[in-house]
Amino acid sequence: MKKKLIGLTDEELIKEFQDNNTIEAYEILVNRFKDPLTNYVFRFLGERDICTDIVQDTMIKFYIHKDSYKSFAKFSTWIYTIAGNLARNELKRRKRRVIFSLTNDDPEKQVQIEDKAFVSPERATDSEIKGELVQKALQKVKPVYREVVILRDIQEFSYEEIAEMTNLSIGTVKSRINRGRKHLQKLLKNIYSG
Amino acid sequence: MNKSGYNFKDDQFKDVSKILKDLPKVNAPDNFEYNLKVKIDNNNFGLSTGNEKTFSWWKVFVPASGLVAASVFSFFFFSNSSEKLENPFQLQPILRTEISSNILNATGLGNFLNESYKINDNDVVVETITKPEPTTKKNDLVASEVKSYSLAREKVVLPFDTSNSTDLDAAIGNKNNRRNIDRRASLANAGSPNASFNGFYLGQEVDKKYVEAMKARIDSLKKNYLIKRQQQRAGAIK
Numbered sequence: 001m002k003k004k005l006i007g008l009t010d011e012e013l014i015k016e017f018q019d020n021n022t023i024e025a026y027e028i029l030v031n032r033f034k035d036p037l038t039n040y041v042f043r044f045l046g047e048r049d050i051c052t053d054i055v056q057d058t059m060i061k062f063y064i065h066k067d068s069y070k071s072f073a074k075f076s077t078w079i080y081t082i083a084g085n086l087a088r089n090e091l092k093r094r095k096r097r098v099i100f101s102l103t104n105d106d107p108e109k110q111v112q113i114e115d116k117a118f119v120s121p122e123r124a125t126d127s128e129i130k131g132e133l134v135q136k137a138l139q140k141v142k143p144v145y146r147e148v149v150i151l152r153d154i155q156e157f158s159y160e161e162i163a164e165m166t167n168l169s170i171g172t173v174k175s176r177i178n179r180g181r182k183h184l185q186k187l188l189k190n191i192y193s194g
Numbered sequence: 195m196n197k198s199g200y201n202f203k204d205d206q207f208k209d210v211s212k213i214l215k216d217l218p219k220v221n222a223p224d225n226f227e228y229n230l231k232v233k234i235d236n237n238n239f240g241l242s243t244g245n246e247k248t249f250s251w252w253k254v255f256v257p258a259s260g261l262v263a264a265s266v267f268s269f270f271f272f273s274n275s276s277e278k279l280e281n282p283f284q285l286q287p288i289l290r291t292e293i294s295s296n297i298l299n300a301t302g303l304g305n306f307l308n309e310s311y312k313i314n315d316n317d318v319v320v321e322t323i324t325k326p327e328p329t330t331k332k333n334d335l336v337a338s339e340v341k342s343y344s345l346a347r348e349k350v351v352l353p354f355d356t357s358n359s360t361d362l363d364a365a366i367g368n369k370n371n372r373r374n375i376d377r378r379a380s381l382a383n384a385g386s387p388n389a390s391f392n393g394f395y396l397g398q399e400v401d402k403k404y405v406e407a408m409k410a411r412i413d414s415l416k417k418n419y420l421i422k423r424q425q426q427r428a429g430a431i432k
Binding site (some may be wrong): 027030031034035037038039042043048051052055056059060063127131134135138149150152153154156178181182184185188 | 215217222227
């Protein structure tokens with residue numbers, strides 16, 4: 001049964017799940033979208049643990065409200081919209097509380113918070129360090145710009161799809177993407193040369 | 195919007211886009227699906243990122259105001275206070291004759307009148323409902339109170355002189371002017387047996403000597419006033 005379902009598109013799978021409550025169809029969709037969604041939410045929020053919870057909640061909402069999906073829209077647009085809403089809610093909650101974290105949850109990896117002035121050009125070429133710096137720079141971009149930049153440049157969605165997910169006009173989407181990129185460019189001018 | 199304009203801006207930020215695209219992909223943990231399945235199988239649909247309960251003044255204000263309103267309502271309608279609360283919709287209104295007899299009793303004249311004015315056949319008699327001492331409980335219904343009322347006949351002294359009546363039409367038309375200039379009007383004297391009433395004014399016999407004395411006094415005051423005024427004018431001219 002599962003082998004038959006694997007070849008179906010996202011929209012066909014969700015329809016199968018809606019009509020026949022086929023749990024395998026649901027599992028295939030979860031498998032397809034868990035990684036991209038985790039990557040999207042992580043880049044938006046910057047925290048690993050909470051992003052897993054948010055993606056879990058997204059899948060649960062998908063499971064509970066499967067009938068709210070309408071077939072005229074793309075499934076990826078629908079599920080990214082859910083994940084984006086939950087991520088934004090989490091961001092708002094964060095603003096209302098102050099979190100002091102003195103220890104790193106991952107015992108194997110030690111993350112040192114460094115001052116920019118101490119980052120030498122040689123160290124900046126290390127992809128891991130670079131990734132962290134880019135992530136930190138992304139966190140400094142305004143959330144409304146950050147979200148659309150991630151959807152465009154990392155998740156590689158079209159402007160139309162992004163407009164549908166964020167419930168904005170295409171013009172606004174493009175404008176926000178450019179502003180986000182501009183700000184990011186300023187922040188990353190030390191490391192992206194070459 | 196000019197499409198080429200936005201495309202040009204895409205080229206402008208090509209490097210930034212490349213950096214973002216080259217970022218390593220972050221994947222879900224290995225036990226992601228297992229944990230999800232456990233949650234679904236246990237019907238544990240409480241979201242990890244559930245909404246925080248935010249404090250709202252309305253959540254406090256509305257029930258508190260409802261409680262206050264209920265307390266006020268119950269206090270006024272269900273209280274068994276020891277004080278006798280008069281409910282104007284349940285008590286019989288006090289008759290006018292009752293009021294006048296109360297006044298007579300309060301002034302001490304009632305007894306005097308009762309002795310002097312025994313009820314005769316030609317007297318004006320008014321039947322009044324007297325309220326006895328309350329023997330029933332305070333919160334009894336009206337019907338039980340009405341049953342205990344008793345009927346009493348008493349003579350009421352009215353400030354009217356029945357022998358002296360006035361024809362209203364004649365008085366207005368001035369045809370039958372029986373007015374006595376010596377009889378000045380005064381306030382109704384409910385207690386005086388000598389009071390006479392001509393329909394409008396309560397006439398009273400005037401003491402002539404008293405009147406003459408008052409007139410003389412007024413004249414002397416006027417004379418003194420005039421003398422003083424003349425003196426002042428004379429002083430001012432000088």
